[in-house]
Amino acid sequence: SQKIEQNSEALNIQEGKTATLTCNYTNYSPAYLQWYRQDPGRGPVFLLLIRENEKEKRKERLKVTFDTTLKQSLFHITASQPADSATYLCALVLHGSGNTGKLIFGQGTTLQVKP
């Protein structure tokens, strides 16, 4: 069966450390993988996109890796801050989506950064 799995348990880390979140998928062939941030009571906010032929993408303190052999993406936040506390969602865009751009979302991982 097809599925996207993110750490279901909350991730608790100390301020200043690097947070690493995992997104694994099964029986999908994604063309792109996206990461979103969602705060309580708000809609998700787009953070980064990585293509299937890219190994790594960076944006400020964020880094995303994409391994199509392992069927896994890792999302890193370096020098984490309490303001980074939120739920982070990964989402796949499949080959053949054409112009529809339909996203398939994981269930999200909640990150808590403690001062």
Add this chain to the structure above:
Amino acid sequence: NAGVTQTPKFQVLKTGQSMTLQCAQDMNHNSMYWYRQDPGMGLRLIYYSASEGTTDKGEVPNGYNVSRLNKREFSLRLESAAPSQTSVYFCASSDKTIYGYTFGSGTRLTVV
């Protein structure tokens, strides 16, 4: 710069009642989407509209209908609400996949 605007923000319905969730975007995006979000289930696609004049079913379309009124507006209708439709509903729009989605702030719907 409003982005994606959803109304209402909260709604309580009785089983069997109908209602329409409204969504409008001001970014001139071609594609619009309706998702529902339930605890532990992630965001699931209900319906989408790849461009003005077209709509298609997503993963969980049963019990819903949509209308792409024009390029800006995409509404979601519940004809006969059921408790299983209690959820948070998000509308989103996009121009190109590589730019990501822009989401609205959501409608929290409770069906009793």
